[in-house]
Amino acid sequence: MIFRQLFERESSTYTYLIGCEQTRQAVLIDTVKSAVDLYLQLLEELNLKLVYVLETHTHADHITGAGALRDATGACTLLGEEANSPCVSKAMHHGEIINVGQIVIEALHTPGHTDDSYSFILEDKSQYYAFTGDTLLIRGTGRTDFQNGSAADQYVSLFDHLLKLPDNTWVYPGHDYKGWMVSTIAEEKAHNPRLQVKDVAEYIALMSNLKLPNPKMMDIAVPANRACGKV
Amino acid sequence: MIFRQLFERESSTYTYLIGCEQTRQAVLIDTVKSAVDLYLQLLEELNLKLVYVLETHTHADHITGAGALRDATGACTLLGEEANSPCVSKAMHHGEIINVGQIVIEALHTPGHTDDSYSFILEDKSQYYAFTGDTLLIRGTGRTDFQNGSAADQYVSLFDHLLKLPDNTWVYPGHDYKGWMVSTIAEEKAHNPRLQVKDVAEYIALMSNLKLPNPKMMDIAVPANRACGKV
Numbered sequence: 211m212i213f214r215q216l217f218e219r220e221s222s223t224y225t226y227l228i229g230c231e232q233t234r235q236a237v238l239i240d241t242v243k244s245a246v247d248l249y250l251q252l253l254e255e256l257n258l259k260l261v262y263v264l265e266t267h268t269h270a271d272h273i274t275g276a277g278a279l280r281d282a283t284g285a286c287t288l289l290g291e292e293a294n295s296p297c298v299s300k301a302m303h304h305g306e307i308i309n310v311g312q313i314v315i316e317a318l319h320t321p322g323h324t325d326d327s328y329s330f331i332l333e334d335k336s337q338y339y340a341f342t343g344d345t346l347l348i349r350g351t352g353r354t355d356f357q358n359g360s361a362a363d364q365y366v367s368l369f370d371h372l373l374k375l376p377d378n379t380w381v382y383p384g385h386d387y388k389g390w391m392v393s394t395i396a397e398e399k400a401h402n403p404r405l406q407v408k409d410v411a412e413y414i415a416l417m418s419n420l421k422l423p424n425p426k427m428m429d430i431a432v433p434a435n436r437a438c439g440k441v
Numbered sequence: 442m443i444f445r446q447l448f449e450r451e452s453s454t455y456t457y458l459i460g461c462e463q464t465r466q467a468v469l470i471d472t473v474k475s476a477v478d479l480y481l482q483l484l485e486e487l488n489l490k491l492v493y494v495l496e497t498h499t500h501a502d503h504i505t506g507a508g509a510l511r512d513a514t515g516a517c518t519l520l521g522e523e524a525n526s527p528c529v530s531k532a533m534h535h536g537e538i539i540n541v542g543q544i545v546i547e548a549l550h551t552p553g554h555t556d557d558s559y560s561f562i563l564e565d566k567s568q569y570y571a572f573t574g575d576t577l578l579i580r581g582t583g584r585t586d587f588q589n590g591s592a593a594d595q596y597v598s599l600f601d602h603l604l605k606l607p608d609n610t611w612v613y614p615g616h617d618y619k620g621w622m623v624s625t626i627a628e629e630k631a632h633n634p635r636l637q638v639k640d641v642a643e644y645i646a647l648m649s650n651l652k653l654p655n656p657k658m659m660d661i662a663v664p665a666n667r668a669c670g671k672v
Binding site for chain 1: 628
């Protein structure tokens with residue numbers, strides 16, 4: 211497997227490039243429109259053909275590069291069916307399997323941050339990778355106070371799905387604001403302050419007391435991303 | 442081997458944490474003073490004991506966390522002997538071997554960006570890792586126009602040393618400004634525009650025509666780093 215984590219500084223977004231060494235097919239997870247030329251450069255230099263562009267959810271903090279990448283490469287764009295996006299190539303559902311050459315990616319519906327939040331899981335050489343979007347962050351979890359977010363749903367997504375992955379699973383989040391790039395399920399179980407709650411009621415109370423300001427780009431980014439980044 | 446790449450946004454610096462799974466000893470390469478508390482948190486959470494803090498060179502763009510980390514942990518700090526730093530625990534020389542539990546790191550003197558530039562090489566499970574500081578960047582090389590820099594020396598460091606590492610060696614640089622995190626020797630040989638020169642004269646001409654502004658923090662950072670970050 212060819213694997214690269216990429217960083218977009220303005221929104222502190224991580225984008226993931228995953229490629230199949232044998233077939234040279236590749237997928238990008240959570241792209242940013244301003245970095246599309248850099249993705250195209252890297253794909254060309256690594257001799258990879260982009261076949262899928264996946265979104266973990268409808269982002270409120272940056273504009274997706276999905277539409278521009280589809281235009282440039284013919285790749286298929288996927289976003290959760292809950293987003294009701296009119297322009298996405300394919301509306302993704304829970305349990306959807308995405309084949310990228312010999313790499314098998316499973317989409318898990320992990321709502322809570324938004325109702326259209328998904329995580330992507332794959333296995334390579336007995337090592338699991340979880341691309342958790344804004345559901346599970348490194349020592350944090352995504353806010354649940356807009357875009358049909360729900361702390362109760364997120365509790366289920368975290369405790370009944372993501373934290374049941376093997377302890378050594380790599381956790382690759384959608385963002386990090388302190389410069390950390392990867393974690394593991396074991397690390398998050400032990401050290402993520404949001405995951406030390408005793409039950410769903412305590413988690414709902416914790417999340418409802420965060421009182422965060424709205425993301426700066428929300429009013430622009432959400433409608434733009436429903437339109438595949440075409441603004 | 443436990444391995445984490447960390448990012449400091451202000452100076453776009455990559456810091457590397459490498460730990461031995463068996464002995465729990467760890468080393469940090471190129472720390473940033475403002476992130477020291479985050480390093481200490483991560484070391485504690487991963488149950489690692491910091492034994493070395495390595496510098497690839499005397500940085501001109503950020504202040505090292507070496508002194509503060511030595512105070513907090515008792516770790517030994519290393520910087521190239523060419524720096525003539527009065528406060529470093531140990532002045533490092535070409536070929537120096539640094540043992541971190543069962544991990545063996547070799548320091549290569551790779552001058553050019555500065556006269557005290559080093560790269561750190563290690564092997565884990567038949568995979569080489571090169572921490573190249575500002576000598577070899579992803580699709581670039583470090584400027585050579587101050588701190589006793591020399592394009593001629595850098596040409597030798599690149600072509601006679603770093604590019605002779607196995608093609609699949611991971612290249613982990615000291616910085617990246619476009620959000621890329623890792624490369625390989627093969628990739629840099631093929632796609633780094635600075636490495637497409639035919640000889641040392643062409644490289645010197647290329648580097649002397651860059652006409653870059655001085656780093657913003659240079660006047661503060663260089664003396665501070667000669668003093669192990671104690672300002």
